[in-house]
Structure formats: structure tokens, C-alpha cells
Amino acid sequence: MVLSQLEHQQFSRLSPLNSFVMKTSKILLFSFILTLMFWSCEQDVLPPHDPSNLEHKEFYSHAMEYGVTGNPTIKDMMVYTPPGYDTKKGKKYPVTYLLHGIPATDSAFIDQSAWDDFVGPGNTFQSYPDFPQEGFRLWVDNLIDQKIIDPMIIVMPDASTVVYSISFYTNSVLNGNFEDLIAIDLVQYMDANYRTINKPKGRAVIGFSQGGYGAMTLGMKHPDVFGAVASHSAPLVFEVIQYFLPIVQMENPNQIPTPGPNAPMTGVTFAMSSAWSPNLYNPPFFVDFPFDLVSNTVVESTWDRWLTYEPYNMLNTYGQNLNTLKGVFFDCGNQDEFAFWYGYENFAAELDALDVDYYTEIFNGGHFEQMFARLEISLGYCSDAIRH
Secondary structure, eight states: OOOOHHHHHHHHHHHHHHHHHHHHHHHHHHHHHHHHHHHHHHHHHSOTTSOOEEEEEEEEOGGGGSSSSOOOSEEEEEEEEOTTTTTOTTOOBOEEEEEOOSSOSTTTTTOGGGGGGGBSTTSSBSSOOOOOTTOHHHHHHHHHHTTSSOSOEEEEEOOEETTTEEOTTOEETTTEEHHHIIIIIIHHHHHHHSOBOOSGGGEEEEEETHHHHHHHHHHHHOTTTOSEEEEESOOOSGGGGGGGHHHHHHHOTTSOOOOBTTBHHHHHHHHHHHHHSBOTTSTTTTBOOSEETTTTEEOHHHHHHHHTTOHHHHHHHHGGGGGGSSEEEEEEETTOTTOTTTTHHHHHHHHHHTTOOOEEEEESSOSSTTHHHHHHHHHHHHHHHHHO
């Protein structure tokens, strides 16, 4: 193209401006690309459109086909998935199995109202656990944000029985196989339906009270399933349970032990009996009770059966398994309403003899009142343990 003299003069005057515009456009384009890249990286860390989730689920349990009390084979659970779970399709997550005590429900860590029947005048507990105001889901989110725990899946199963409420996570001809419910059926369901790290190094089990008992015994017996355990406020040494006898006697002045709303310690003892000394030939309660209220003594034959389920005694058989775990944690309050801290020194001494690495603490508090404060510690401990 041939430019006229006038056009050539005009083009010459505009050339510096055009050059400036072109350079500026390139800079803006480069900045825009960098912004997109940075934004993309930030989204990968914590996508605002993919928050955590807490939902109710059901799973089928073959283990509940056993037992005669008719526990349902469809069991409830609550499942927490961390932020980013839905968008990071290639990422697998560790799983913490969080086991309830009382109330015996999958909502024990979710819904404070589930505790209404267990707290207040006339009840064993005078104050509610320290439920976080923001709710369970956001509480766990905050633990992840503060890097106290790694992003993880947390599953909270219902391990209740239809007759005696609490199962102690034990296989029982009366209740059904509650140990297998957790260690087999639930773990298999989670691995099949969630993106889990499906090895022991990717699983922790934590529990409170009977759930703490369950966590410790499951860890002992299933090191091929769980990589870390944490037990809160649990009966690890059964000798302290013998001190229930005078309370049970007071609750049953007719000297006939009978479970009921006005006999909470009797109810707990029946629940333990349904797990550790069931007897299908002993109606109407189909258990062998450990206390004779007429003679005010312990029934030695029944007590011997119980001792085979005592965590302290089980160390003789399964203690070395704890050496294969990445972490072992147990604690209890020095004001525990059941005094379950009794014997913890002996339990720790036996772990020392087995050369097991563990963390233990007797803290200032009761059975459940610092539930979330203690859970923050054990979640952090187990998260660190199964990370390595």
C-alpha cells in the first residue's frame, strides 16, 4: 500500500502512541494470565465453592445378623468430608472412626439435645459437654484451617443396641457382633464408597467412655485395620467397676438388680453384662450379672468372664500388636464420675514393659465435660501419627 504524504505524516505522529498501547496491552495480558494462575492455585488449596459436608448415611451390617435381640442390620452414621473433597477427585483421605459412649447415637457429637436425658438433677452428669457454638462441621473446618489436623473424613456410627443401649463394641451372642460392625462392615463400606486411604496408615479410631473402650480394644485386635487409637475416659482396668456394687445395691433395695430409668448404674452394669457375660439360658435379662446383691459380693465366675475383655488383661494376648501402630493415646479426668482413671498407671506400666510408644494424661475434669477440648488433642495426635 502506498501512503500519501499527509497519511505518512499522520502515521508517523501516531506510531509512538500505537507502540505504547501495544506494550501496555501485552503487560496487561501477562498480568491477567498470572492472576488466573494464582487464582487457580488458591482455588486448589481451599475452593470456596466446595465446602465441607456433614451428612447422615446408612449402611448394611452383616455383623448385626448375629445376636438374638433384633438389632437392625441397617445402621445409621454421620459422615464429615473436608473442604475440597468434591472437587479434588484424585485425592484420597485418611479416615477417623469416632465412637460414641452415651448417648448411644450417631448424633452424640453433633446434637447437644441428644444429651438432655443424661444431664441435670438426678442424673450422673451435671453439665453438658463443651459443644462448640459453631457446630461440629465448622469446628472441624477450623481445626483443618489452623493445621491442627490434616483434611480427613470423620465417620460417627450408631453402635446402639435395642435392649441395653450401649454395646461396648463387643461381639456378643445376645447383642450381635459390634466389634465386626466397626472393624469389618463399616470400614469396608467407607472404603467402597469414599475416597479413603484404605490401609492401616490411613485409619484412626477414637472414642469416649464405652467408645474409648472400643477404640483401645479395636486397636489391639485389628492392627491390620487401624493405624492409630485414642481412648478417652474408658474402663481400661476393670477393678474400678467393682466399686459400682454399693451404688447398684442402693438402686435396688429389694436386692433384685433391675435396669430402669431410676437405676443408671444398674443399667450400665447390665449393658456391660450383655457384652461380656451374656447368657441366653438365664431369663428374663439373659445375662449373668457380676454382683450378688443379697450377699453384697462379686460373683467370681462371672467376673472371670469379664476379665477376658479387660483391656489391661488383654495386653497379655494383644499388647504386642500395639507396637505396630503409629500412635496410642489414652486419657481420663481426675474427677471422672466413674473414676475410670483408676488403674491407668498400671496400664501405662504394662505398655512400658511392652516397649509401646504412647501418650497418656490424667487431666483436671470429669467424664464428658471437656469432650471437644480433649477430642481436639486426640484428633491432632492421630492426624500426626497416621501422616508418617
